[in-house]
Amino acid sequence: MKLLKSLLAATAVAAVCIAAPAQAETKRIALVVKALGIGFFEAAAKGAEEAAKELGDVEIIYTGPTDTTAEGQIEVINALIAQKVDAIAISANDQDALVPSLKKAMDRGITVVSWDSGVAPEGRQLHLNPSSNPLIGNMIIKLAADHLPDGGDVAVLSASATATNQNIWIEEMNKVKDNYPGINVVATVYGDDLADKSYREAQGLMQTYPDLKAIIAPTSVGIVAAAQAVSDAEKAGQVNVTGLGLPSEMAGHIESGASKSFAIWNPIDLGYSATVLAYNLATGAAEAAPGAEIPMGRMGTLTLDENSEGAMADPFVYDSSNIDDFKDIF
Amino acid sequence: MSLASPDLAGRQLPDRLKTPLQRFLVSWELLLLGVAVAVFVLNSFASPYFLDPWNLSDATFNFTEKAMIAFAMALLIISGEIDLSVASILALASTAMGFAVQLGADTPVLVLTGLAVGLACGAFNGLLVTGFGLPSIVVTIGTMSLFRGISYIVLGDKAYTGYPSDFAFFGQGYVWWVISFEFVLFALLAVVFAVLLHRTNFGRAVYVIGNNPVGALFSGIRVPNVKFALFLLTGLMSGVAAICLTSRLGATRPSIAFGWELEVVTMVVLGGVSILGGSGTIPGVVIAAFVMGMVTFGFGLLNVPGIVMSIFIGLLLIAVIALPRIARRLLAGRKD
Numbered sequence: 001m002k003l004l005k006s007l008l009a010a011t012a013v014a015a016v017c018i019a020a021p022a023q024a025e026t027k028r029i030a031l032v033v034k035a036l037g038i039g040f041f042e043a044a045a046k047g048a049e050e051a052a053k054e055l056g057d058v059e060i061i062y063t064g065p066t067d068t069t070a071e072g073q074i075e076v077i078n079a080l081i082a083q084k085v086d087a088i089a090i091s092a093n094d095q096d097a098l099v100p101s102l103k104k105a106m107d108r109g110i111t112v113v114s115w116d117s118g119v120a121p122e123g124r125q126l127h128l129n130p131s132s133n134p135l136i137g138n139m140i141i142k143l144a145a146d147h148l149p150d151g152g153d154v155a156v157l158s159a160s161a162t163a164t165n166q167n168i169w170i171e172e173m174n175k176v177k178d179n180y181p182g183i184n185v186v187a188t189v190y191g192d193d194l195a196d197k198s199y200r201e202a203q204g205l206m207q208t209y210p211d212l213k214a215i216i217a218p219t220s221v222g223i224v225a226a227a228q229a230v231s232d233a234e235k236a237g238q239v240n241v242t243g244l245g246l247p248s249e250m251a252g253h254i255e256s257g258a259s260k261s262f263a264i265w266n267p268i269d270l271g272y273s274a275t276v277l278a279y280n281l282a283t284g285a286a287e288a289a290p291g292a293e294i295p296m297g298r299m300g301t302l303t304l305d306e307n308s309e310g311a312m313a314d315p316f317v318y319d320s321s322n323i324d325d326f327k328d329i330f
Numbered sequence: 331m332s333l334a335s336p337d338l339a340g341r342q343l344p345d346r347l348k349t350p351l352q353r354f355l356v357s358w359e360l361l362l363l364g365v366a367v368a369v370f371v372l373n374s375f376a377s378p379y380f381l382d383p384w385n386l387s388d389a390t391f392n393f394t395e396k397a398m399i400a401f402a403m404a405l406l407i408i409s410g411e412i413d414l415s416v417a418s419i420l421a422l423a424s425t426a427m428g429f430a431v432q433l434g435a436d437t438p439v440l441v442l443t444g445l446a447v448g449l450a451c452g453a454f455n456g457l458l459v460t461g462f463g464l465p466s467i468v469v470t471i472g473t474m475s476l477f478r479g480i481s482y483i484v485l486g487d488k489a490y491t492g493y494p495s496d497f498a499f500f501g502q503g504y505v506w507w508v509i510s511f512e513f514v515l516f517a518l519l520a521v522v523f524a525v526l527l528h529r530t531n532f533g534r535a536v537y538v539i540g541n542n543p544v545g546a547l548f549s550g551i552r553v554p555n556v557k558f559a560l561f562l563l564t565g566l567m568s569g570v571a572a573i574c575l576t577s578r579l580g581a582t583r584p585s586i587a588f589g590w591e592l593e594v595v596t597m598v599v600l601g602g603v604s605i606l607g608g609s610g611t612i613p614g615v616v617i618a619a620f621v622m623g624m625v626t627f628g629f630g631l632l633n634v635p636g637i638v639m640s641i642f643i644g645l646l647l648i649a650v651i652a653l654p655r656i657a658r659r660l661l662a663g664r665k666d
Binding site for chain 1: 377379380382384385388389391392489491498502575578579580581583585586587588589626627630631633635636637639640
């Protein structure tokens with residue numbers, strides 16, 4: 001049954017691809033971001049252009065307000081509705097406040113998808129999450145395990161004890177840690193997303209567990225502080241710091257060897273996928289509904305859950321081989 | 331009232347004298363109207379989507395709420411004071427309405443809440459300025475942080491939603507065809523404020539205070555009372571804008587209307603109100619509102635990045651402040 005479904009979907013996409021050149025009309029897809037001038041979103045726009053080139057008959061309108069406000073995005077949306085664009089793919093500054101204007105866009109026949117930062121279900125057709133909690137939980141322990149073929153002690157440096165995201169990711173990590181035999185999670189400490197406190201907690205971990213092989217920090221503040229603590233203790237190479245971080249902040253630590261690899265979503269892939277999804281909905285090649293599977297080009301297919309949300313992929317791994325390409329982007 | 335008696339009018343009300351500056355200001359509104367027409371015509375040529383009734387109707391939302399605050403702000407600036415806390419009052423009023431929704435308030439109660447909070451904030455500003463004689467720019471920079479700070483404490487990173495469906499009318503409803511409720515309210519308030527400023531004793535007093543506060547005091551105007559009333563009015567209009575914007579968004583976050591105080595002041599100054607007080611008109615502010623709204627919308631249609639719009643508005647503002655002075659200097663030079 002599933003095979004039949006995907007065959008049908010594939011045929012539909014193929015049909016659209018063949019039909020596309022015949023209808024000379026280009027699809028105008030607007031990529032609306034939280035604010036212009038942010039490296040992460042400029043990279044997403046690059047991905048959208050890549051998708052446009054691949055699809056052929058697509059024009060990308062990359063736009064957004066100057067500061068990250070819902071009011072600014074509404075002005076942009078009004079202007080896009082007025083231009084009768086075919087689709088809007090938005091990373092929202094406010095999941096509720098944009099609903100009335102996005103509803104208006106949908107009423108006037110415009111395809112609306114949200115990506116990165118979502119819109120409430122009634123204001124969009126689908127939402128593309130960069131990743132999912134289980135995928136992130138698995139990734140952070142896999143990153144540590146990849147560099148420990150013989151196993152060893154690892155510790156977690158989290159944000160605050162009440163940080164919702166980090167707690168969910170650590171919980172998901174604990175669910176799958178048995179898949180990585182030999183890896184011992186010896187402690188979880190909290191740096192409260194403060195650079196100095198995270199630094200001291202990382203120092204404490206190294207003193208308490210002399211055999212510590214890796215520190216997993218699923219927070220962009222913690223991972224930098226921990227890598228700094230490892231460098232300062234001259235333990236680069238002995239203790240590997242990994243987790244979730246930003247390439248611009250981690251580039252130095254990848255170079256020094258304090259961190260061998262880390263992960264975060266890839267904005268280029270995100271912009272690419274959002275564009276392809278918007279295109280497929282706007283052309284009628286696919287329909288957004290709970291349970292639907294929608295193709296997104298080289299990134300595979302997006303499976304929607306009961307809220308019409310889906311996860312793009314595993315967090316993207318950054319190491320010495322690709323850090324230079326990304327450190328200037330975000 | 332001796333104020334209105336005709337034999338004294340010439341001496342007491344310097345805004346009626348035809349000084350070169352006054353003459354320039356008269357033509358300023360004409361010039362601005364010319365700019366507005368030019369913007370409209372250019373937009374119609376630049377984008378095929380501009381001359382569409384629904385699109386133009388959508389575009390009015392870019393300025394209606396800000397203009398409502400700008401009317402009251404114009405009076406305040408003419409009197410020589412300023413209120414930089416208007417956007418924060420809006421945020422606090424919106425937060426209060428969101429809080430009321432959680433307690434089960436219906437639409438009339440919400441409207442009253444918004445207006446009451448606006449008035450209370452205005453009264454607080456007015457008391458500090460007139461009661462303690464503090465400079466309004468310092469007081470309202472302080473309350474700008476204070477009012478929005480309270481919203482942040484109450485809401486944090488959360489949002490209030492779940493406004494009743496009939497509450498949506500204020501920001502999303504249409505009175506007739508493409509004419510939105512907000513636009514009608516904007517037009518009505520423009521008339522009310524124009525009459526208040528240009529046709530009443532109160533309006534005369536505002537000009538007199540702005541031109542010469544000491545002279546106003548000596549001629550029997552209760553300066554503190556008038557100023558207090560102006561702060562109340564500004565707070566009230568911020569409350570009205572809060573109702574419209576909250577209704578349009580259907581949600582309240584503490585960052586709502588962030589940075590609007592500067593856009594409101596820009597609109598007032600662009601409308602020909604002297605930032606030093608003493609002169610300016612409501613029709614000027616109305617035209618300025620249209621110019622700003624049409625420029626933003628026109629640039630939006632051409633997908634010009636927002637930062638270019640900010641640069642354009644900034645240049646426009648500098649030009650507006652600089653032009654009268656340059657003109658005055660040129661006129662003064664010619665007399666010698």
